[in-house]
Amino acid sequence: MDLKQALILILAGAAGTCGFSLLFRLRKKLIPCAVLGAVLTLVVYVICLRFLHHAFFQNLFPALFGALYAEIAAKVTKSPATQYLACAIIPLVPGGGLYYTMYHFVTGDMASFHTQLTQTARTAAGLAVGIILISVLVHQWRYRSLKTIFEEE
């Protein structure tokens, strides 16, 4: 992938995220922050595409970054992290993969079905694991520092 392709990918991803943030009825004030998260996550993704060759790792690191960004943005703007997270990873979500998997299944092209299925599963796993790692770390840190009600039990 050359620089021009990468730029198109990032810009189109940013515009798409902007669209999705309207679709998800994100508060208008938060949209710039959410789109910035998607752009930065895409930059990480493009770098990972260049140097890594397994779909799991290509998506793991952007997800780690996106989730971390979401937590920080949530702290700064005092609003739930979920919305930033959803917007940051929406360009990476394997919507295309999921669709092609099912499409090949319907048309009976089993070789392509298998390839797409593997790729989609790896992408989904990479994204999910990245998100979970950050949320576990944040939970640990937050509950230790605040001594919340969960420790009373």
Place this chain on the structure above:
Amino acid sequence: MAQPAYPAEDVLSLAMDLGKSMIRCGAEINRVEETVVRICRAYGMQQTEVFSIVSLIVATTRDPDGREATRSRRIYSYATNFMQLEKLNALSRRLCALPVDPASVREELDTINRDPVKLHPTACIGYILGASAFTVFFGGSWKDALAAAPIAVILWLIGSLVKVHGMSKLFVTALSSATAGFLALGFVRLGLADNAGMIMIGDIMLIIPGLMLIHSVREMLCGDLMSGLLRLLESLILALAIACGFAVPILILG
């Protein structure tokens, strides 16, 4: 612990209505369970057990006298709505800090849940922007991106009609995909666009449950196996419906 000021039944009803509203706007299951427990605890309940999946919440709470209350809530449909989710989060946080009379919160909860506008014009812009941008994202030309826009408007109309008439989600998804397929192939036939596949993938991003797939894997890895499995199954079936829907125009138009 201080004697609770409100009966366990009322407290639990409120907590679960809040939880139900949260699922309806796309909250994660562990978040919902946590909210119900926290609210009950803030109101002085001694022990609360919650089990939730995407379509059902069941919870039992016990007050300091040992009296128990059990409630359940059924959830029929959900769609991501961050504006509502944010309000619900703020409300639950406020209740945990200051447990006021459950009856007085009812009205506020109803106001948050009520969404009088059926066709959101901003959502329409979101559909257009999302579809066109993802057409380019997946490698389509600018002509394809332009062609994706009117299809997105139609998907927006169909998507809004689901809420209005409560038609089966699966059927509507297949119908959306088939309509989009016919239009995309039509545009290419008329020479207005280059690649029907690219237009389709841009528009499909709007209806494909990609985020739901990620959520499902995430929930399963977090230990919410039931909820994760149900979400996984739902996203696979919806994707299958989309693929079947698109197969129809391909078979007819070739």
